[in-house]
Amino acid sequence: GENVEQHPSTLSVQEGDSAVIKCTYSDSASNYFPWYKQELGKRPQLIIDIRSNVGEKKDQRIAVTLNKTAKHFSLHITETQPEDSAVYFCAASQAGGGADGLTFGKGTHLIIQP
Amino acid sequence: EAQVTQNPRYLITVTGKKLTVTCSQNMNHEYMSWYRQDPGLGLRQIYYSMNVEVTDKGDVPEGYKVSRKEKRNFPLILESPSPNQTSLYFCASSLRDRGTGYTFGSGTRLTVV
Numbered sequence: 001g002e003n004v005e006q007h008p009s010t011l012s013v014q015e016g017d018s019a020v021i022k023c024t025y026s027d028s029a030s031n032y033f034p035w036y037k038q039e040l041g042k043r044p045q046l047i048i049d050i051r052s053n054v055g056e057k058k059d060q061r062i063a064v065t066l067n068k069t070a071k072h073f074s075l076h077i078t079e080t081q082p083e084d085s086a087v088y089f090c091a092a093s094q095a096g097g098g099a100d101g102l103t104f105g106k107g108t109h110l111i112i113q114p
Numbered sequence: 115e116a117q118v119t120q121n122p123r124y125l126i127t128v129t130g131k132k133l134t135v136t137c138s139q140n141m142n143h144e145y146m147s148w149y150r151q152d153p154g155l156g157l158r159q160i161y162y163s164m165n166v167e168v169t170d171k172g173d174v175p176e177g178y179k180v181s182r183k184e185k186r187n188f189p190l191i192l193e194s195p196s197p198n199q200t201s202l203y204f205c206a207s208s209l210r211d212r213g214t215g216y217t218f219g220s221g222t223r224l225t226v227v
Binding site for chain 2: 001006009034036042043044045046049089101102103104105106107
């Protein structure tokens with residue numbers, strides 16, 4: 001089955017700086033890569049996703065990049081703000097096919113320092 | 115409002131006492147899944163269902179059962195709970211093509227003593 005590794009487990013950045021979270025996956029058949037944000041005590045919520053036919057996707061201050069050859073994808077947050085503090089999860093799956101669901105990384109606790 | 119509803123939000127029970135956590139979605143999603151979340155381990159899939167009467171094991175199915183008799187409901191059953199099942203549980207649903215991402219329920223925090 002799929003295995004997703006996520007780094008770092010904790011990331012502390014100054015407010016206004018950029019943050020980068022990296023994930024690798026093992027199954028070359030995976031073609032859908034979402035990112036979820038989980039605030040303390042709340043449910044995970046989808047913030048951005050990318051499919052394997054695209055190398056980069058942006059949505060305001062967040063962007064995701066995908067390197068299919070290296071089986072590596074990353075989340076980039078620019079101009080970080082206090083409300084960006086949360087746990088972020090990457091995930092991988094075979095959208096539109098395959099029997100199993102999303103496989104998640106273990107999460108990154110992002111701390112925005114004032 | 116489109117949502118996934120889980121109940122209860124919090125539950126404390128004793129070892130061996132059967133319990134059911136309910137999950138219902140109103141988005142006509144074919145795919146539903148249960149995850150447990152533990153510190154340092156992330157979200158691990160317990161069971162999933164591709165559609166009515168179709169269920170399969172995820173990565174950590176031991177000690178759990180599920181059923182999918184109706185499209186909207188996907189209950190999680192612990193026949194004989196044990197303390198190692200103390201965890202935060204999330205139900206999620208999505209369209210058959212999971213390229214649309216999951217919608218998660220609010221979570222159920224279960225403590226087994």
